[in-house]
Amino acid sequence: MQLAFSADNEARIGRLLAEYPDPKACLLPALYIAQEQFGYLTHEVMELVAERIGLPPGEVLSTATFYSMFKKRPTGKYHIQVCGNVSCFLKGSDRLMAALEKMLGIRDGETTEDGLFTLSTVQCLAACGTAPALQVNDTYHEEMTPEKVVALVNRLREEGR
Numbered sequence: 001m002q003l004a005f006s007a008d009n010e011a012r013i014g015r016l017l018a019e020y021p022d023p024k025a026c027l028l029p030a031l032y033i034a035q036e037q038f039g040y041l042t043h044e045v046m047e048l049v050a051e052r053i054g055l056p057p058g059e060v061l062s063t064a065t066f067y068s069m070f071k072k073r074p075t076g077k078y079h080i081q082v083c084g085n086v087s088c089f090l091k092g093s094d095r096l097m098a099a100l101e102k103m104l105g106i107r108d109g110e111t112t113e114d115g116l117f118t119l120s121t122v123q124c125l126a127a128c129g130t131a132p133a134l135q136v137n138d139t140y141h142e143e144m145t146p147e148k149v150v151a152l153v154n155r156l157r158e159e160g161r
């Protein structure tokens with residue numbers, strides 16, 4: 001079956017293109033819309049975006065793969081993204097990751113069997129002043145400690161059931 005945007009999303013992209021005649025300016029919001037609809041960005045989804053906004057597929061692919069907020073494969077309900085960059089590393093992000101791996105029983109890049117959690121290391125989340133930082137889906141958690149991480153995962157487990 002050929003991929004297509006829903007009628008709502010088709011209209012949203014149409015409004016973007018009307019507002020920003022340069023398709024490059026529409027690329028990030030169009031990728032967000034595609035991710036919202038399809039869950040993650042396959043090559044087919046990226047080609048759909050490219051065709052719809054009028055950019056070469058290679059440009060869409062290189063942009064989508066540059067930004068860690070765009071998912072290229074299925075993820076759990078909660079995507080825990082731990083910043084591994086310098087400020088966070090110096091403030092103990094490796095201890096956060098170790099606590100998460102131990103608690104969830106998965107390694108960096110993996111998803112729990114129940115589909116609740118995916119764990120990833122990402123680059124700077126632009127929260128260096130409140131390092132170490134992590135992100136769960138679109139929500140930031142700053143000045144984290146291994147103890148706070150345990151409490152966070154327990155809360156998400158409760159909410160995710």
Ligand code: FES
Pocket residue numbers: 083084085086087088089123124125126127128131132133
């Ligand atoms: S280094 Fe972690 S948020 Fe910038």
